Amino acid sequence: MASPPDLNSVAPKGFAAWLPHVLLVPVAVVTLYPVLYVVKLAFSGTAGASSSPSPFPERLDFSAFSQVVATTDSSGNWLFGYQLFNSLAVSAVTTVVGISLACTAAYAFARFDFAGRRAGLLGFLATQMFPGILTLIPLYVLIQKLNLLDSLWGLVLVYSTTTIPFCTWTLKGYFDTLPKEIEESAIVDGATRLQIFLRIILPLSAPAIAVTALFSFMSAWNEFVLAYTFLSKEVAYTMPVMIRGYVGEKDVQWSLFAASSLIVSLPVMALFYALEKHLVGGLTSGGVKG
Amino acid sequence: MAQVLLNEIEKSYGDVQVVRRLSLQVAAGEFLVLVGASGCGKSTTLRMVAGLESITSGELRIGERVVNDVPPRDRDIAMVFQSYALYPHMTVYDNMAFGLTLRKVPKAEIATRVRHAAAMLGLNALLDRKPAALSGGQRQRVAMGRAVVRQPAVFLFDEPLSNLDAKLRVQMRLEIAKLHKRLQATILYVTHDQVEAMTLADRIAVMHEGVLQQCASPHEIYATPVNTYVATFIGSPAMNLLPVAVTQNASGWQLTGSGLTLQLGPQEHNLPSTLTVGVRPQDWRRAQPDEAIHARLGVEVVEPLGAETNVFGALVDAIAVPIADKTAQQRQESATIWRSDPSDRVRDGDEIALHITRFHLFSADGQRLHVPAESGVPN
Numbered sequence: 001m002a003s004p005p006d007l008n009s010v011a012p013k014g015f016a017a018w019l020p021h022v023l024l025v026p027v028a029v030v031t032l033y034p035v036l037y038v039v040k041l042a043f044s045g046t047a048g049a050s051s052s053p054s055p056f057p058e059r060l061d062f063s064a065f066s067q068v069v070a071t072t073d074s075s076g077n078w079l080f081g082y083q084l085f086n087s088l089a090v091s092a093v094t095t096v097v098g099i100s101l102a103c104t105a106a107y108a109f110a111r112f113d114f115a116g117r118r119a120g121l122l123g124f125l126a127t128q129m130f131p132g133i134l135t136l137i138p139l140y141v142l143i144q145k146l147n148l149l150d151s152l153w154g155l156v157l158v159y160s161t162t163t164i165p166f167c168t169w170t171l172k173g174y175f176d177t178l179p180k181e182i183e184e185s186a187i188v189d190g191a192t193r194l195q196i197f198l199r200i201i202l203p204l205s206a207p208a209i210a211v212t213a214l215f216s217f218m219s220a221w222n223e224f225v226l227a228y229t230f231l232s233k234e235v236a237y238t239m240p241v242m243i244r245g246y247v248g249e250k251d252v253q254w255s256l257f258a259a260s261s262l263i264v265s266l267p268v269m270a271l272f273y274a275l276e277k278h279l280v281g282g283l284t285s286g287g288v289k290g
Numbered sequence: 291m292a293q294v295l296l297n298e299i300e301k302s303y304g305d306v307q308v309v310r311r312l313s314l315q316v317a318a319g320e321f322l323v324l325v326g327a328s329g330c331g332k333s334t335t336l337r338m339v340a341g342l343e344s345i346t347s348g349e350l351r352i353g354e355r356v357v358n359d360v361p362p363r364d365r366d367i368a369m370v371f372q373s374y375a376l377y378p379h380m381t382v383y384d385n386m387a388f389g390l391t392l393r394k395v396p397k398a399e400i401a402t403r404v405r406h407a408a409a410m411l412g413l414n415a416l417l418d419r420k421p422a423a424l425s426g427g428q429r430q431r432v433a434m435g436r437a438v439v440r441q442p443a444v445f446l447f448d449e450p451l452s453n454l455d456a457k458l459r460v461q462m463r464l465e466i467a468k469l470h471k472r473l474q475a476t477i478l479y480v481t482h483d484q485v486e487a488m489t490l491a492d493r494i495a496v497m498h499e500g501v502l503q504q505c506a507s508p509h510e511i512y513a514t515p516v517n518t519y520v521a522t523f524i525g526s527p528a529m530n531l532l533p534v535a536v537t538q539n540a541s542g543w544q545l546t547g548s549g550l551t552l553q554l555g556p557q558e559h560n561l562p563s564t565l566t567v568g569v570r571p572q573d574w575r576r577a578q579p580d581e582a583i584h585a586r587l588g589v590e591v592v593e594p595l596g597a598e599t600n601v602f603g604a605l606v607d608a609i610a611v612p613i614a615d616k617t618a619q620q621r622q623e624s625a626t627i628w629r630s631d632p633s634d635r636v637r638d639g640d641e642i643a644l645h646i647t648r649f650h651l652f653s654a655d656g657q658r659l660h661v662p663a664e665s666g667v668p669n
């Protein structure tokens with residue numbers, strides 16, 4: 001593979017050099033301002049923030065955080081603990097279920113020719129074309145019939161089925177790029193299909209699997225509408241539903257809202273950090289002629 | 291070590307027939323090279339033997355066993371791919387050990403075999419590296435090592451050297467030859483490089499558009515090609531093919547045309563009225579004073595190569611227009627090649643009287659005519 005030309009070797013000069021900055025700086029400001037403002041609110045403590053438009057915290061007050069973490073319901077259940085567990089459990093199980101099914105489906109779509117292959121792929125694509133909200137009512141009815149309202153399994157079921165089509169397409173796209181000869185060479189070496197899948201394809205696809213897993217996890221972790229619809233007991237809430245609770249109709253607790261939002265962002269940031277090396281660069285280099 | 295027997299093997303993709311009625315035997319321990327131009331069905335044939343491609347019809351045996359429906363892993367073969375096809379996420383050691391691990395060979399024996407093969411291929415220092423950290427030649431060696439450790443009954447190679455540069459190719463060619471000598475293995479080797487074919491093969495099988503043309507020893511293929519395709523495919527520069535008209539005269543048969551005049555003695559059978567004469571570039575020389583002149587070459591291009599000089603031109607009778615007026619297209623068509631000796635000191639524009647020392651005869655449709663060559667070269 002030819003290495004891409006070094007883009008820095010011919011640096012643009014004059015106006016051309018400034019143009020990207022002229023465009024990017026305003027975009028960066030617009031993107032970062034709300035985030036910084038939330039940080040400021042969160043650190044302003046339960047007393048609330050001043051109304052100054054500055055996005056930088058005026059003090060470091062952790063009282064909003066401690067109040068969010070310490071929340072209990074009337075019968076003394078540690079709500080934050082329950083809700084954190086709910087969110088983690090739902091997102092993790094969704095990811096595991098979704099990725100396992102998507103990987104196997106994507107491999108079949110990428111490598112085998114079977115009746116309904118095209119229809120299946122297009123069907124998956126079609127489901128992605130409608131806004132998710134469209135399925136809210138039918139899903140509610142289904143979940144109710146299955147007796148899964150207020151159950152984490154209900155959410156897992158709905159979340160994983162909605163992420164599978166996207167994950168399958170992404171992974172199929174990646175599997176398509178893996179050289180066939182590597183698998184053929186494994187076939188001749190004596191590997192069965194399953195062994196090839198587990199010992200060659202999966203390790204080689206680690207970057208793609210990491211990306212799709214992250215996507216699955218995040219969409220489950222951040223999902224609000226379905227969770228809000230299906231869950232009515234506070235102990236069953238996931239974190240986004242909990243956050244929503246702080247901006248009730250009667251009293252709006254912006255600092256609690258901001259603090260809980262930051263807490264919810266932490267795991268996703270940690271995940272990004274952990275998966276960074278997989279997100280950048282591939283693993284297949286060197287297997288076939290380079 | 292086992293023989294491979296292809297009996298009337300055919301392969302079609304839908305209506306497209308890619309391999310036709312191919313019968314071929316690779317004897318146990320033999321190094322058979324399958325050559326042919328790109329797209330002639332070499333890889334397809336090899337992949338059918340490997341079991342990576344289904345066989346449309348015919349019978350394939352490895353050893354005594356019919357293996358048409360045996361999956362690749364039970365065929366006891368190892369294959370080296372053109373693109374190496376190493377497992378990128380495994381170290382060199384694991385790449386070589388993979389097949390043995392799958393077969394549940396004891397760990398200690400795997401280690402012995404891998405180290406033995408690594409030593410043989412000069413890979414000892416690289417066992418902990420991943421393929422990405424290897425050069426092309428090293429990757430190729432790992433691919434070969436992966437095949438060697440398996441100790442298969444048959445080795446299959448699909449253009450294993452074509453991704454290497456010229457120098458490395460020569461070196462790896464020698465290593466493959468050594469490997470064969472040491473392992474005494476049955477090898478079916480696909481290439482489109484005739485030098486590889488000539489140097490490595492016990493026997494060469496030449497394929498053209500899915501049809502086997504000739505299968506014989508390198509010497510036989512070179513000395514007695516069965517048709518014009520084989521004649522021009524093997525040998526470099528390629529054999530000159532010169533269409534001639536045949537007339538009978540008092541002393542036998544006279545062949546004239548394309549600027550050539552050849553007198554043959556009496557023949558057992560009548561000759562057809564038109565023939566093609568094949569002359570390898572080194573099979574003519576500057577006619578000595580006492581030698582018959584068979585053709586005159588108008589020299590257009592001289593390519594000195596050091597040990598020899600390739601002279602390109604047109605036979606004079608075949609030149610209707612003066613050389614200088616010819617278009618590039620016409621020159622291409624009339625290109626006749628003579629491999630001269632540097633001491634001949636040939637220059638552009640010379641006209642050289644040539645004497646043929648050896649030639650081949652083909653019928654108008656390209657099949658070899660078995661005319662005793664010695665009786666043929668007159669004076």
Ligand SMILES: Nc1ncnc2c1ncn2[C@@H]1O[C@H](COP(=O)(O)OP(=O)(O)OP(=O)(O)O)[C@@H](O)[C@H]1O
Binds near residue numbers: 308326327330333334
């Ligand atoms: N899946 C396929 N469907 C249809 N035709 C195919 C398919 N695979 C190969 N062919 C055709 O079969 C013919 C032989 O292919 P093959 O790969 O055996 O050629 P080859 O002799 O190995 O050529 P090369 O030297 O370029 O590798 C080609 O004309 C190719 O187009």
Ligand SMILES: [Mg+2]
Binds near residue numbers: 448
């Ligand atoms: Mg090929």
